[in-house]
Amino acid sequence: MKVPTRRPEEFLPLTPAMFHILLALADKERHGYHIMREVDERTEGNVKLGPGTLYGSIKRMMGDGLIEELEERPDPELDDERRRYYRLTDFGFRVATAEAQRLERMVRSARAKKLLPRTKSG
């Protein structure tokens, strides 16, 4: 596995596709179609990743050490053995966290400028 030498902040801002893929992999490992479905469901159909966008992003994220491919293949009786599963690396988790914090700061700024309604706690 490639060992990243860069800081998580150097990857920000992430493209929307990359951030959605990281979010999809944050709780468990998934294969391509599973990632696509998770993003579709979580965004209520607003974000639909095409095959080129999905695998182009996966290629770049693997190159940057944000995600990795699982070596073991699924049981042929339970799943199609041609499927490749991906999971988040520790570094990928840190990058996703840094991006989430960046977005949180932006949302806070938008609230301060009254572009968004204030939350009860804020």
Place this chain on the structure above:
Amino acid sequence: MSKNLSKDTEWFLSIYSILLLVYPREFRREYGSQMVLLLLDCQRDARTAPARTRIWFRTLVDLVRTAPREHLEKIRKDNNLMRNLRTDLFAIGGCILIILAALLLLNYGRSHQVSSILVFGFALDAIAFTGVVGNLIVFLLIKLTRFRPLRVAFFTFLIVSLAPAIALTVIALAVDPKFNAPNVLIGYVVSFFFWYGLHWLWSNKLRPSETA
């Protein structure tokens, strides 16, 4: 692939497999089969004809959008490789020239007893020795590991300069009490700053940007 699939879905998947030729070969080899498999899953899940048509349309738009990006990235990667190769050759050539110049100068000074050159004899000796050993280690470490180049250069030249300086001083003083230990030490200190300074200059001022 064709289990329980309608004719039009099979036809579309065949067309898509051909259309994948618009992506760079490496990308196609690595992800082509996964992309077809993904589309197959999408088609299986789409229950109505309009839903399948929407998937086809979206997939074609995605292909038109992403294929040029993959080609651009490949071109950029190839350019970077060539630029890195040229830069490496230039750096190695520069080091060899410096070492040869130091050796020639030293040789000339000794054979013609040129005092102004011999004053720097210890430093030239050290520069030639640490230049050969240190640069070889630095080059290998940079190429084979992902350590930071400047840090690698610092520690390598520190060790490569300190080790022979201390060893020479200890051994030579035991054999020959008239051995000029301070000059040898100064020579290796000069050599350390010379080579590390060159690497610092190379990293910060001279090396063309890799991200350009």
